Amino acid sequence: MIEEIRISDIGVIEEASLELSPGLTVLTGETGAGKTMILTALSMILGDKVEAARVRVGSSKAGAEAIIAVPAESPAWDVAVEAGAAEEDGPREELILARTLSASGRSRAIVSGRTVPAATLGEIGRSLVAVHGQTAQLRLATASAQRRALDRFGGEELARVKAQYKAAFRAYETARALHEEISATARERLLEAEQLRAALKEIDALDVQPGEDEALKEAALRLENVEGLRRAGALAGEALTGTEDASDAPTALGLVEAAKRALESEEDPVLSRLAARLETVSADLNDVAVEAAAFVTDLDTEGPQRLDEIQERRAAIAHVTRRYGPTPEAVLAWAEEKRPRLEEIGNDDATLERLAAERDAAHAEATSLASELTALRTQAGAELARRVSEELAALAMPSARLTVEVTEAGALTPHGADVVALLLAPHPGAPALNLGKGASGGELSRVMLALEVVLGTADPVPTFVFDEVDAGVGGKAAVAVGQRLAMLAEHVQVIVVTHLPQVAAFAQTHVRILKGESEGVTSSDVRVLPAAERVTELARMLAGHETSDAAQAHAQELLDDAAAFAARSREATKKGQHRRA
Structure with missing residues (x-):
């Protein structure tokens, strides 16, 4: 979870420090106020390429820093340890990710005080923060990421069969590789056996003694x-x-x-x-x-x-x-070391026969488990597609359809005998294409929101960031977007850039970016709003007149409805936990 972000000289933001909380955080402000600069800072921290034009006019460099609480089991720690930014046996609580960008385009990446390549920063960032937006990298863009997400969604039964398959596949690969190695090197092994036999005979006949x-x-x-x-x-x-x-x-x-x-x-x-x-x-x-x-x-x-x-x-x-x-001692040690090797390569025929039997048995077992794994993935894929399509309908994409395609890979692989693909048809008549293709930025953000809500705790990343998730929607659809963001925020930290009050009302933390001007230079102030000021900000978003009584009444109604939804959601969660117990 991102605990704090510090920004300096990025776009219209001269200096800002933003403390974030768990749950749902929304960023609001007028057009051009600098909401995008917050996302730019996140992009810098996550190792993405950022243009030098983002450096504030008149400044020599821009900087972004984030303090992130990292779960002890997160793969981010392995990357940090390898980069020298954390100790193998040291405390595992938080990492500090920082990046500077000069006006000339040169950047410097830092993890907890240690300078690292930007790629390392990106590797750590991808396991901690998922950004969904028009220009952001899609978290589930690759076939491997889509397969992993589906497998986690498939639950315990799929995980059990997958673990069994991996063990059988490893056994098959080991036996196959050894059989091929022995078969391919039979001549060399025969010569080695003859040489070892002669050497050991010579040493044994000499009967040399230590000293x-x-x-x-x-x-x-x-x-x-x-x-x-x-x-x-x-x-x-x-x-x-x-x-x-x-x-x-x-x-x-x-x-x-x-x-x-x-x-x-x-x-x-x-x-x-x-x-x-x-x-x-x-x-x-x-x-x-x-x-x-x-x-x-x-x-x-x-x-x-x-x-x-x-x-x-x-x-x-x-x-x-x-x-x-x-020395005689070294000769005797060499002889003892080589005796097992001679025994091993001196019985290649029996070894080949044994390995062939092990290979065939493991292949049969892996093939059977792969078929079972494919069936479970197909079943889980159908359920995932159905639930995501329902979510899309509530998110003002009633005609959009997600399809989870599980096709044969043609051979056993470390992950099974199939290939998983998440395909999206955004409207009737449109071909079903892989995620990220054929959908606008706003549509894609909503698709990813629907996916993340359905995946829930199955495929978690500690923090999600959504930009333009509410583009092109309003009314009931905007409320649905806010509800689903709130549902996702029950499990992870969610940060959303929005211009819709229906979405902002569901936030636990409301951040306002206010644009100002000093000596002809535009600047922005970033501030977490107290509860009393949220009504005013929502009223501004509703009507453009934050002092309007009607707008403020409507804003308070939105907040009350969001609080009621949160209470119902908590109650439903408790009942679900009670049933599982």
Whole structure:
């Protein structure tokens, strides 16, 4: 719902701020007062193309801004999030749409402080506001929009069958696409299977182990430097424990033992503690000597043959790591990843047979549901056409007929096996053409009003704007237009530009645009009328003399009749809700 509109330097409006309410709002004023400028501001906010000539004379740019309360589930939020104008998990209450237009024709679009393309502004606007008028874009102009409107009008049963059809169609499309892909790539898949089978056989035969390459590298380095290692081990052993040939030479272990015995010879606590520590050192030195001797012994058992075996193993591991992964661990991971793929493409015949069966079963189910969906759409279309045609008769278009055409599409589509078209024949003998063709601006506005009233809550947009909806009508037909606008306003916000008091009387909010002149420049004032001033404005619209007693009496009668209609409508709504409960 539009909560507030701010306008600056558009046409005859220099500066205006307009707070709007739910329900029905009417804009009235003398010809040329600037009612169209309000619609121009809305067009700017909704991302439509606006001519630079709309910029007020003497101004460098025009501006329009609207604060719009947006339902949390509205698709407008998805667009705003994608544009960076709202956060995915942020509060979802209102958006601020703004647009500026320079006198040179350049424009700037803004959503909640973030500059966006005008197309983004339009995408958000179309989901929040529907404008019906002679130059406005028709909300139900496209076949997809007409189909969606009819489907919502069709109610729960149609929605249930449509959901079942979509699930069956998705299953059919998935099985069909996979079957075609496998069939078309059979040769490539066979080659891939052979290559995978050979690769996995090679990896399995090698039986490479995690960390094996590093262990082999360490062993190879040891064998390549065996003489140096043997010499180091032997020298260490000699230094620690000595040799048989040099039994009298001092050794590290012997010296430590001698020191320990010397300390033990004196009965002193400090020396005793030191002797104990040397006993630990002696044990460690002895362990090192034993391990060094064992190391030298092992080196003697491994010769050039073992080195050759290690180098061959390292070469084999390097071969698979070059082809399948940088490390043995990566090679093993690659093998585990590819085993399911080999199993999948190694059984293509069975897979094709299974997919063909799934495809045919899903196609049969989707075809059956599509027929059921077409029947329900045809039934809903007949009811929609009947009710809209009745509304058109009350709106001074007694000969107009709406037809809802449901024809075969020739193949299954994501939405069914049919095409929906809303066709209008505005008068006898005229061909039934798609909405927007063959009807005048005023007629089209009334057609859309009839459609929106019948669709009611089935296909809602938060705000509707009507321009010229009462063109060419008067008397009882004008009252009927006002009644239907009021009925629609029970569900959504409705904004109407009108010159008929019979329509204006039904408004909950009455906005007057008053033209004035200052220093030779025409300007307009936009103001919400209090209840006391509505009689005066309606009297002006009735007779052109707002002070006329007769006109004011007639104006008060219109307001009283509209209030009585609103009370009856509320009562009927309550009874309907009670019956449904």
